[in-house]
Amino acid sequence: MNRPVRGSWTEIRDRIRARILSRDLKPGDPLPRDQDLATDLGCSRVTVQRAMRDLADRGLVLRKRRGGTRVSEFPETRATLSIPILRLEVEARGQRHGYRLIEAARQDSPAPVIAAFGLERPEPMLRIQALHLADRVPYVFEDRWVSLRTVPEIADLDLERVTANEWLVLNQPYSRGELAFSAATATAQEAGVMRLGAGDAVFVMQRTTWAQRRPITTVRAIAGPDYRLQTEI
Amino acid sequence: MNRPVRGSWTEIRDRIRARILSRDLKPGDPLPRDQDLATDLGCSRVTVQRAMRDLADRGLVLRKRRGGTRVSEFPETRATLSIPILRLEVEARGQRHGYRLIEAARQDSPAPVIAAFGLERPEPMLRIQALHLADRVPYVFEDRWVSLRTVPEIADLDLERVTANEWLVLNQPYSRGELAFSAATATAQEAGVMRLGAGDAVFVMQRTTWAQRRPITTVRAIAGPDYRLQTEI
DNA sequence: AAGTGGTCTAGACCACCTT
C-alpha cells in the first residue's frame, strides 16, 4: 500500500478530492486560493498547484486565473483509452497473433477517403486490406488507405511480413489524428472475412492521421460483436 | 498564435517532441539526463521535468528512475474521451434535449447485473428504462439498474423530471468505474423504442460505478448506427 | 487595476531501480 507521505502533492490532492466527493464542497462551490490552502495544509503553494492541476485535468475542478478555483458544475467523465498495436494487444492476452494480407493495390482515393482526409481532389494511394487473427480466429479486419504522396516508401514494403500499421507507427509519425467509434452492420465482404453471419453487428474503429496538413492514412477497422473496448474511470 | 516563450516548458517539450517525430531520436534511443538537457537548453531542471512528464503522459517517452529516459519502442495511441451528460451533449449541438421515462420498477438484480457489479447475491435495485431524444428524434436508450442499498434516495426521486444520470452525477459520486464500448444487434424492445429496423446494429456503452466496494449503478446505453464517439489524438 | 492561477529558478532531499 502506498501511503501518501505527509505534505506530498498526492496527499493534498486526495484530501481535496475527498472533500468534493463527500460533498463537503458542492458543485459550483469556490475553493480557497492556492496560497491559503498551502498555509492551512502546511505545504508550499507549488505543491497545492500540482494537486490542483491533477484535479483540473480530471475535470473535477475548474481553474481560472482571476476567478479562482471552483468545483465543476457538471463533472464530466474522462476516460483515457490506450490503443495498442493489435499484435501487442493479442499477445498480451496470451494468444498468438496472426496476420493475413488480403489485398494491396494502388488506387486513387475514392470519395469517402477524400472526405475523411478533407482533400480537394483524388490522390494516388495504396489500399491495403488485411486480417488480424488471435489464435487463428479472425479478430480485426482492416481496410486501409495510405497516401503514396506522403509515404511513398510504403509501396516498397513487403506487406506480407510487416503490418502497415506497425511500419507506419514506427516510421511515419503523425501530427494530428481523428478517432471515431461506431456500430455498423457487416458488409458481405466483412462478414465473409470475419466469419460472421450476414447482417451481424460489427464494432467500427475509424482512424485518420495527418503529418502537418498532408494525409498519411485512414483505416476502418472492424471487430466482431464480442469485441469490447474497455477502460477504467 | 501562441508562440511558446523561450525557456518555457512547452517550448522545451515541443523541441524534444520534434526531435522524436523527425526521427532524430529513434524509438528505443536514450535521451540525455534532465540535468544535461537543462544545461544545454538553458533552463532549470524542473522545467525539463515538467516537459518530460507531459511527453511521458502521452506515451512518447518512457522514464525510469535509474534507467533514464528513452523514446518509447511502441508509442501507443492515447485518446482521452470526454463523456458529457447527454443533455449537455445534445444542447451543445444546438438541438433540444428530450427525456422520456419508460419504466421505473423495483426488482432484485438479475444475473447479468450481479455479474457486472461482482456481487455475490441479488440486491434490491431500481430498474430505470428511459429514452433521450434530440429534437424529438430517439437518440439514446438507457437501461439502468441502481442499487437501493447504496442509493436509497433514488426511490423518492421524480424520475419524470430529473434524469437518473444527472441526479447520480451530482449526488452520488463514485470512486471507481468501468466503461466499455461494443457493437450489438438491437433487441426487439430497443429497435421499437429507438425506431430502428429489427436487426439493426447499435452502439453499446456499458458503464458501471461503485462507491468504494458498494455498487451504485450499471447502465447499458444504446445509440443507433449514426452515432459516433469521436476524439482527437 | 488588481487579484488569482501559471510558471521559473536554485538548491535540496528522497525513492527507486539498475548495475
Added chain:
DNA sequence: AGGTGGTCTAGACCACTTG
C-alpha cells in the same frame, strides 16, 4: 551502491481575467 528521475521549498515574476 550509486545515479537517475520525482518532489518539495521559497521567492519571484508573468499572464490572464474579472470586477
